[in-house]
Amino acid sequence: MKIPEELLKSAKKYHYDTFLMQGVEIPHLCVEKSKILSSFCCPGLEISAKKYSQGVKIKIVVKKGVKIEKPVFLCFGVLGKNGKQIILPEITLEENSEAKILSFCTFPKARKVFHKMEAKIKLKKKTRLIYKEIHYHGDKFGTKIETDFKIFVGQESGFESKFVLDKGSVGKLKVNLRAQLEKESFCKVLNKVIGRGKKDEIEIYDKILLNGESSSSLNKLRGVMINGGRIFFKGETEVTKKAKNARGHIDCQEIVVGENSMVQSTPIIIVKNPEARVTHEASIGKINQKELETLMSRGLSEKEAIDFVIKGMIE
Amino acid sequence: MKKILEVKNLSVESRESKKKILENISFEVDENSIYALVGPNGAGKSTLAYALMGAPRFRIIAGKIIFENKDITKTSIEKRAKMGIALAFQEPAYFENIRVKDFLKVGNKDISEKEIEKTLSLVGLDPKVFLNRKVNRQLSGGERKRIEFASIIAMKPKLMILDEPDSGLDIIIYREFYNILENIKRETKSSIILITHREEIGAICDKAGLLYKGKIIDEGDFRKVIREYCQIVNRKKICKGFKE
Ligand SMILES: Nc1ncnc2c1ncn2[C@@H]1O[C@H](COP(=O)(O)OP(=O)(O)OP(=O)(O)O)[C@@H](O)[C@H]1O
Ligand SMILES: [Mg+2]
Numbered sequence: 001m002k003i004p005e006e007l008l009k010s011a012k013k014y015h016y017d018t019f020l021m022q023g024v025e026i027p028h029l030c031v032e033k034s035k036i037l038s039s040f041c042c043p044g045l046e047i048s049a050k051k052y053s054q055g056v057k058i059k060i061v062v063k064k065g066v067k068i069e070k071p072v073f074l075c076f077g078v079l080g081k082n083g084k085q086i087i088l089p090e091i092t093l094e095e096n097s098e099a100k101i102l103s104f105c106t107f108p109k110a111r112k113v114f115h116k117m118e119a120k121i122k123l124k125k126k127t128r129l130i131y132k133e134i135h136y137h138g139d140k141f142g143t144k145i146e147t148d149f150k151i152f153v154g155q156e157s158g159f160e161s162k163f164v165l166d167k168g169s170v171g172k173l174k175v176n177l178r179a180q181l182e183k184e185s186f187c188k189v190l191n192k193v194i195g196r197g198k199k200d201e202i203e204i205y206d207k208i209l210l211n212g213e214s215s216s217s218l219n220k221l222r223g224v225m226i227n228g229g230r231i232f233f234k235g236e237t238e239v240t241k242k243a244k245n246a247r248g249h250i251d252c253q254e255i256v257v258g259e260n261s262m263v264q265s266t267p268i269i270i271v272k273n274p275e276a277r278v279t280h281e282a283s284i285g286k287i288n289q290k291e292l293e294t295l296m297s298r299g300l301s302e303k304e305a306i307d308f309v310i311k312g313m314i315e
Numbered sequence: 316m317k318k319i320l321e322v323k324n325l326s327v328e329s330r331e332s333k334k335k336i337l338e339n340i341s342f343e344v345d346e347n348s349i350y351a352l353v354g355p356n357g358a359g360k361s362t363l364a365y366a367l368m369g370a371p372r373f374r375i376i377a378g379k380i381i382f383e384n385k386d387i388t389k390t391s392i393e394k395r396a397k398m399g400i401a402l403a404f405q406e407p408a409y410f411e412n413i414r415v416k417d418f419l420k421v422g423n424k425d426i427s428e429k430e431i432e433k434t435l436s437l438v439g440l441d442p443k444v445f446l447n448r449k450v451n452r453q454l455s456g457g458e459r460k461r462i463e464f465a466s467i468i469a470m471k472p473k474l475m476i477l478d479e480p481d482s483g484l485d486i487i488i489y490r491e492f493y494n495i496l497e498n499i500k501r502e503t504k505s506s507i508i509l510i511t512h513r514e515e516i517g518a519i520c521d522k523a524g525l526l527y528k529g530k531i532i533d534e535g536d537f538r539k540v541i542r543e544y545c546q547i548v549n550r551k552k553i554c555k556g557f558k559e
Pocket of ligand 2: 360361362405478
């Protein structure tokens with residue numbers, strides 16, 4: 001695919017396989033602001049994108065029984081200092097299909113960039129989707145990002161999502177995820193974010209509804225705030241009446257470094273079936289002093305030791 | 316005999332609670348020797364180890380630490396590490412996401428994968444199994460202790476402070492453990508301060524010190540020190556097997 005140099009540069013920061021990304025016959029879609037730069041589908045996969053007054057509407061369908069082996073790349077970006085981008089994807093996996101989507105959102109020079117994504121993801125019966133979204137917002141704290149996922153995980157299906165923003169600045173970030181799970185389905189939702197400045201404000205709200213018998217979920221957050229910004233995390237897992245034997249777990253680890261940094265974590269657990277169980281674990285606050293002491297006794301400076309622990313937690 | 320370490324009238328308190336834990340401690344460690352530090356629970360052995368390493372949790376309120384003729388009393392923990400002091404913790408920390416091989420590299424960035432494997436084998440851990448395992452709580456206590464020991468060996472320090480490296484080890488490795496220590500002493504010419512509750516240690520150590528209620532109250536030949544220890548704590552049972 002043809003990818004602007006600026007976009008590739010930021011992809012490399014995340015050790016993205018830019019070689020694979022640029023390969024021929026790699027299913028992808030690349031959008032800068034509201035301009036569709038390129039797209040490619042493969043058998044069993046439909047990608048269509050349409051510009052409308054506000055932004056770009058996207059439809060991705062993985063056909064019944066099809067297993068897409070190669071990752072599907074989605075690249076969204078605003079490459080200049082200012083700009084607005086609204087993306088409305090609808091992703092459907094038809095019965096018995098499988099896919100892996102790598103979505104890369106980059107705003108490398110952002111001073112005043114607004115990006116909004118409203119994704120609807122529908123997994124029909126017996127499907128698997130791995131969805132990974134990586135963000136790079138440059139280093140000027142100049143983005144305002146709102147992402148919204150509405151996910152339906154059909155019977156016996158599995159959904160895994162990973163949202164990663166651990167390089168550069170954040171700016172204002174809001175992630176909203178709603179997932180509804182049907183019988184014998186599972187989902188894993190993982191968020192990894194590092195904020196590095198007082199202008200960084202991160203709000204993540206994951207809501208998982210276990211709505212079917214033996215459905216299960218794992219909701220993980222790994223967050224670090226350095227130098228005075230704030231992270232708000234709300235992880236909600238609800239088991240409905242009919243979700244017998246459902247299992248859920250919320251796992252939140254956050255590190256707070258520096259003056260005026262703040263993290264807030266709110267687990268919400270609602271269980272309406274007596275044969276279901278949801279657990280929660282959290283560790284929030286300063287870096288484990290014993291770990292730091294050990295690393296320093298091996299010759300690392302305090303800063304190096306902090307970086308080492310954070311890297312370990314985020315990876 | 317040249318000294319690698321000289322501790323002079325050292326008093327140490329906890330930085331947080333200001334509790335004085337060690338008082339007026341003096342002792343010396345010869346170059347290329349094994350010094351055993353014994354004493355009852357709570358005597359202050361680990362605190363002394365931390366203070367020698369320079370852990371910020373403790374504050375030196377009086378006295379001096381001389382390492383290779385240099386006063387390091389005010390030297391930071393990481394600088395002491397770089398000078399060649401290393402501490403194997405009594406209760407090692409866990410690192411959720413760090414692989415054993417990367418943990419061993421922390422103290423020695425130039426170590427080759429081959430050497431890491433060799434070091435793991437030395438402490439009785441199969442490199443095939445452990446190289447890529449995480450240093451997390453799924454490790455057994457003994458496994459973690461061996462990794463701790465390996466990570467110290469990997470640093471090739473001039474002075475190893477080993478805080479009860481022999482506790483929690485199974486019989487097999489435990490027997491070998493003393494051979495390993497003797498080999499290290501012979502091959503690397505490094506010195507070892509060995510904190511232990513094991514009586515068998517007498518066979519390999521050159522000197523012992525008895526720490527009791529924050530003070531070194533006896534020093535010298537291991538057996539002599541243990542006898543003193545027994546008299547003081549007045550627990551005849553411990554003394555069994557230590558004949559004159
Ligand atoms: N940070 C601290 N603040 C206050 N008291 C402490 C602190 N650390 C240790 N102590 C106390 O100092 C004393 C010595 O502790 P230390 O851990 O050095 O003993 P030890 O000789 O290593 O014992 P063991 O054989 O059980 O390992 C104990 O009474 C302990 O409770
Ligand atoms: Mg101790």
